[in-house]
Each structure stands twice: as structure tokens, then as C-alpha cells.
Amino acid sequence: GENVEQHPSTLSVQEGDSAVIKCTYSDSASNYFPWYKQELGKRPQLIIDIRSNVGEKKDQRIAVTLNKTAKHFSLHITETQPEDSAVYFCAAPFQGGSEKLVFGKGTKLTVNP
Amino acid sequence: ETGVTQSPTHLIKTRGQQVTLRCSSQSGHNTVSWYQQALGQGPQFIFQYYREEENGRGNFPPRFSGLQFPNYSSELNVNALELDDSALYLCASSLVASGLRNEQFFGPGTRLTVL
Numbered sequence: 001g002e003n004v005e006q007h008p009s010t011l012s013v014q015e016g017d018s019a020v021i022k023c024t025y026s027d028s029a030s031n032y033f034p035w036y037k038q039e040l041g042k043r044p045q046l047i048i049d050i051r052s053n054v055g056e057k058k059d060q061r062i063a064v065t066l067n068k069t070a071k072h073f074s075l076h077i078t079e080t081q082p083e084d085s086a087v088y089f090c091a092a093p094f095q096g097g098s099e100k101l102v103f104g105k106g107t108k109l110t111v112n113p
Numbered sequence: 114e115t116g117v118t119q120s121p122t123h124l125i126k127t128r129g130q131q132v133t134l135r136c137s138s139q140s141g142h143n144t145v146s147w148y149q150q151a152l153g154q155g156p157q158f159i160f161q162y163y164r165e166e167e168n169g170r171g172n173f174p175p176r177f178s179g180l181q182f183p184n185y186s187s188e189l190n191v192n193a194l195e196l197d198d199s200a201l202y203l204c205a206s207s208l209v210a211s212g213l214r215n216e217q218f219f220g221p222g223t224r225l226t227v228l
Contacts, residue, residue, distance in 0.1 A: 046218060
């Protein structure tokens with residue numbers, strides 16, 4: 001069935017370190033993979049996404065990599081800052097022409113000063 | 114911040130009542146998706162509206178229904194409220210064009226509490 005698994009569920013790093021969050025998906029037809037950041041009490045905010053025709057995408061300190069063969073994708077945050085602390089969700093689309101996104105359970109990232 | 118707005122921000126209802134939540138999509142977007150986010154969980158897809166018709170539905174019972182209006186805004190209606198319906202309800206707007214999947218931008222959500 002439709003499933004997106006996300007690991008780890010919690011991640012604590014020191015300021016300046018890197019953080020990596022990994023997701024696997026089940027639908028081989030999925031071709032779009034967004035990452036959302038959700039701060040406490042706020043809406044999920046799209047921070048980066050990748051389409052299946054590329055293997056990596058970068059935007060300043062964040063990057064996403066995609067391995068279609070293994071059906072997994074990862075979020076990389078370098079030089080972490082306290083304001084990166086939030087819950088991060090990966091997602092993948094299912095159900096053909098619908099834009100239904102199935103989300104992972106989230107990773108709570110804490111960046112310690 | 115996105116241009117997606119939702120109302121109301123908070124709502125308290127009792128079991129068995131009915132509720133209507135509203136969403137205005139971002140300018141230029143034609144599709145609205147609704148998600149339910151329970152505490153500590155990721156958003157779960159309820160359904161999507163495109164061209165004023167339901168276009169895909171998640172594992173939610175028929176008492177969850179919706180509408181999309183010609184201006185692309187949307188409503189989510191929930192009948193016969195249950196305690197488990199307590200959650201943050203998020204709408205997300207996107208532009209569907211020529212079958213290309215595009216980014217979904219979320220509104221601030223409506224926090225529904227069922228007592």
C-alpha cells in the first residue's frame with residue numbers, strides 16, 4: 001500500500017553540525033518529493049522539493065538527494081542553526097493523477113547552541 | 114507566508130455536531146487539497162478538489178465532504194463529529210496544469226476541538 005517511512009523520529013545536533021533525514025516510499029510511480037518544515041503551532045512550509053528526473057538538488061544550506069532504484073530520498077542540512085529546530089516531513093505523491101501527498105511521520109530536529 | 118488563508122483559526126464543537134471549514138487558495142492556483150493533522154503526526158490526505166469536483170480521496174468516511182467554488186476557494190464539511198475528529202485541518206493550494214505536479218502550499222490551518 002501507500003507508505004512513506006521516515007527516520008529518525010528525533011534528531012539532536014550541535015549548532016554547525018550537519019543533519020540528515022531519510023525517507024523511503026513504496027509507489028515506484030511517484031515522481032515528486034517535497035520536504036516540509038513545521039515549527040510549533042505553524043503551518044507546514046515547503047522548503048525544497050525534487051523531481052524524479054534529477055538525483056540531487058541544493059538550495060543554500062539544504063539539499064535533497066533521490067535514489068529512484070532504491071526508492072529513497074534524503075534531506076541534508078549543513079551548518080545547522082538553532083532556527084533550523086522544527087519538525088521536518090517528507091512526502092510522496094500517490095494515486096495517479098491526483099495530487100495526493102502521503103507524508104512521513106516527521107522528524108523532530110533540535111539544534112543545540 | 115503563502116497566500117493561502119483559512120477560517121476560522123480555532124473551533125470548539127461537541128460530538129454529533131456539524132462543522133464547516135473554509136479555505137481561500139493562493140492567487141493563480143486552481144486546486145485545493147485538504148489534510149487532517151493529528152497531534153504529533155504528519156498530515157493525512159482527506160480529499161482534493163480540482164475544477165469544482167472531487168479529484169481523489171483518502172481513507173475518510175463520507176461524513177467528510179467538500180466543495181470548491183468557481184473562484185477556487187473550498188469548504189470542508191464534517192457531519193456527526195466524533196472525538197477523534199479533533200485535529201488541525203490544513204488546506205493546501207496548488208496549480209495543476211497539463212498533468213504537471215506542482216508544489217502544494219499550506220494555509221495556517223483550523224484547530225478543531227470536539228468535546
